[in-house]
Amino acid sequence: MLFNSVQYLIFAPVVILIYFWLPARFQRFWLLVVSLYFYAIFKIPFVLLLIYSIVLTYYAVKGMESSQTKFFKLLFLNLAVWGNLILLYSFKYLDFSIQAWNVLVNVGPCDSLYVPLTGALLPMGISFFTLQAISYAVDVYRGTVPQAKSLFQFGLFLSFFPQLVAGPIIRAQDMLHQFLENYTYQKENLLPGIRQLAWGLFKKTFVADPISQTIDPVFANPGGYDSISLMVSAFLFSFQIYCDFSGYSDVAIGTGRIMGYRIPENFTRPFLAQTITELWRRWHISFSSWLRDYIYISLGGNRVSVFRAYFNVFFTTFVSGIWHGADWNFIIWGACHASVMVVERFFFSFSNIKEGWDKIPGWIKYIYTFLIFSFSMFFFRAKPSPEYGYNTSLELGFAIMKRCFAFENSGQSLHVPIAVILAVLLLFGTDYLQENKQEWMEKIQLKPWVVYPLAGIMIFIGFILYSVTVSQPFFYFQF
DSSP states (O other): OOSSSHHHHHHHHHHHHHHHHSOHHHHHHHHHHHHHHHHHTTOTTHHHHHHHHHHHHHHHHHHHHHOSSHHHHHHHHHHHHHHHHHHHHHHHTHHHHHHHHHHHTTOOTTSTTOOOOOOOOOOTTHHHHHHHHHHHHHHHHHTSSOOOSOHHHHHHHHHOGGGTTTOOOOOHHHHGGGGGSOOOOOHHHHHHHHHHHHHHHHIIIIIIHHHHHHHHHHHHOGGGBOHHHHHHHHHHHHHHHHHHHHHHHHHHHHHHHHTTOOOOOOOSOGGGOSSHHHHHHHSSHHHHHHHIIIIITTTTTTSSOHHHHHHHHHHHHHHHHHHHOSSHHHHHHHHHHHHHHHHHHHHTTSHHHHHHHHHSOHHHHHHHHHHHHHHHHHHHHOOOBGGGTBOSHHHHHHHHHHHHHTTOOOSBOOOOOHHHHHHHHHHHHHHHHHHHOHHHHHHHHTOHHHHHHHHHHHHHHHHHHHHHSOOOOOGGGGO
């Protein structure tokens, strides 16, 4: 069930109304049932994978906590971690590994060493709930959070429907305890919840989807467009992926907030970052912090030699690329960002360079960050386009990059609808005001006579649009 659909705009209010109508002892049971139903709509058999992750992680952690020796504690921890990683690998990376093997040994379907692909479908949200389960197991092992009091509580934590399919990746320290509390309708939760939900629908419906319709033909056939069109498409795709993913997070956070649950923010105006390093602290915060706490720190963080610290930064960011997709284009994309972050860390280690950088006007640093991010998206966005002769994402990514920087004047010019331009300007203007006029924006956002009419209009327009058009899936569903 897509957030940007009539079904969800009916499903969510019904779930919330029944939730508040039920006695407290039945509320969480209702949430677990509707969460499993929400996931089952995508593919019923995949519910078994979610249940597998819930049961395995819960009982492995329970065994870990009851163990008296470090050996058995580590044994159960590894069971929880590797049990989830194997699940993720089997459905997301196994076919990619098989493809790499067949290419490496240069074999075809008729050769004895050839391994056929499994053709397994990628379950929705598997990259999110497996990482969430792993973080819970590690946190309990480290002693930063207590183990769940029951399988029911942990099951609801891992399957909570607003954030189940595309995050945020909620942490046990932020959310686990919330599933033990009783909630009644609170008026002070409705305003911020409705506001954030409507803002998320705006991002998806009025920015991300129209941009997608505008630039998809360019990325499918880059040879048919001039270089300026490719550059503009890269810039627009940056806004598309931002609005698509942060829009999903906003709807998830808003839905949870209406019911009383506080899901942490996942984006804080990343295109106002002044370095790529800062951008990653503002972008998909739940995942960036996951990488920091469970990979970077586990590798030693910055408590190691200088060279090793650079390696830790590179490797952690590189893993981000692999997480996003099982294809070479994501590996290159991750390596690009990892390299830039290492370079930034190196240069800013010199105080005179850092002082000089701080004196540069902010708008120049915004442009620097946005350009680096946008041009890296050539690889992120690349998908095979056999009808135009691009059989692999890597081939298409390099073709886009080559033509873009060859400054070709031949080919079609991209026409960007004025509605798309206005939507992007409204988005950027709102982010800028929230960043630089925070107190003023908070006063506006707390006025019911402003929020409710605008949110109502947005939801009504969305309801009409989703009734007559096919909703586009959120981009991060593929991860």
